[in-house]
Structure formats: C-alpha cells, structure tokens
Amino acid sequence: MIFAANFKSNHSRASFKEYAGILGDFWSEFDKKDDEIIIFPPFSAFCGCALKDKKISLGAQNFYPANNGAFTGEICADMLSEFGINSVLVGHSERRALGEDDEFVRAKFEFAKAKLWRVVLCVGEDDIVHMNGNTCEFLESQLEGIDLAYEKLIIAYEPIWAIGTGKSAKPEIIAEILEFLSLKTKAPLLYGGSVNASNIAMITQIPHCAGVLVGSASWQVQSFIDLIKASKA
Ligand code: 13P
Secondary structure, three states, rough: OOOEEEEOOOOHHHHHHHHHHHHHHHHHHOOOHHHHHHOOHHHHOOOOOOOOOOOOEEOOOOOOOOOOOOOOOOHHHHHHHHHOOEEEEEOOOHHHOOOOOOOHHHHHHHHHOOOOOOEEEOOOOOOOHHOOOHHHHHHHHOOOOOOOOOOOOEEEEEEEHOOOOOOOHHHHHHHHHHHHHOOOOOOEEEEEEEOOOOHHHHHHHHOOEEEEEEOOHOHHHHHHHEEEEEEHO
C-alpha cells in the first residue's frame, strides 16, 4: 500500500522534524511488505529531517515546470533537486481552484515526466458533476493528453466533494471509479478524500486500490500512525 500524506499548508520546519522522527521510529519497526510512505510537506520543511528508511520519502506539493528562471514566488526543479525531491503532486483540486487548468496540469506532468519524477496526478470531480452522474466523462477530460503509460505515474482519485468533509466517498463509488481508471492505465490508483483510521481498512480492500492520499488525518503524527496500523486490522 502507498500511504501518501498531503500536509497542504501545515507544519513548520521544526514541527515536521519532530513528526518525522516519531514516524520514522514507528516505520522502522512496522511490518511493511510492499508498503511505502510518501509525505508532501510544505517546501520550507524539506530540510531538517533525516528519513533513513528507503520506503519513506518526501515529495513536493507543487512546482513550476522549469529548471529556474524569472518566475516570482515559484519553486523550480533546481530547488527541488537540492533536497533530493523526485516525487511531485500534480493537479490537486486545491491548485486547480487557484487557477491551474488542464493545460497547465499537462505542462507540469510533461516536465515531471522529462525529469523522470514520480508523479501523483490528482483527478476528481465536484459535487455538481457527481450529482449529474458525469464523473467518468469528467475524469476522462482531466486525463486527456496525459501519458497514462508513464511508468512513474500514480493516479489519485480525489472527489472534491469528499475532501476535508470528514465523509469519504462510499466504497461502491470508489470501486466504480477505480475500475474505470484501471481500464485506462496500469498506474497504481489511490483514493483521497477524508481517509482516516476508521475508514482506511474498508478503502484499502476495494479492488484496484493501491493506497491512499491523506490530508487532515495525516497532519498529526499519531493520527497518521493510527491510520497506517488500522489499514492492516
Ligand atoms: P482530506 O483527507 O483532509 O479530506 O484531504 C484529502 C486531500 O486533499 C489529499 O490530497
């Protein structure tokens, strides 16, 4: 299972150092088989924590698709490589809400692919698309122009209407969408949207589910540890 944690704009460098120490200790003792943790902290928290285990790594929540240049306020590849970052989130609905359209998402994907980075591509519909029953067509449009055979691609299905609500999508809905996505790609498929210790066991049993992308339930280290443990219960 892939346990991906999106910290969004939470954690300082100091608090993440403490978090990483506790999580690292837990993870070194954990009976992991093909399990893996990827944490997406804020950029400012990249340095200052030592993650010794190969199956726990850091990724970037965002980047500008260039090595460097005149892009005020952006973080480019040169800055990420200084921290050894080679996993990135692309297409998260919170970035799309800030103006990243499908074309820019594609440009970021292409750039990341050229760098051979691992890309966690987020797709997901809002409540209107969901209620109108148009989710598959919508996801298809978000995937247009994306190389679904890229070997370092991971796709996270994150319905916007389930993010940050405390209520995940129902298992039958997740199952239907993951089945749909599995017919298009061999990439590992994650679910994200109010995943927590109470629903993780149910979610990870869904066919084609290779893991989860967790927001709020990952921000406290004990909550994230409880979630990982509960996935095996
Ligand atoms: P929550 O787990 O808080 O719903 O957030 C999900 C998410 O946006 C992960 O990228």
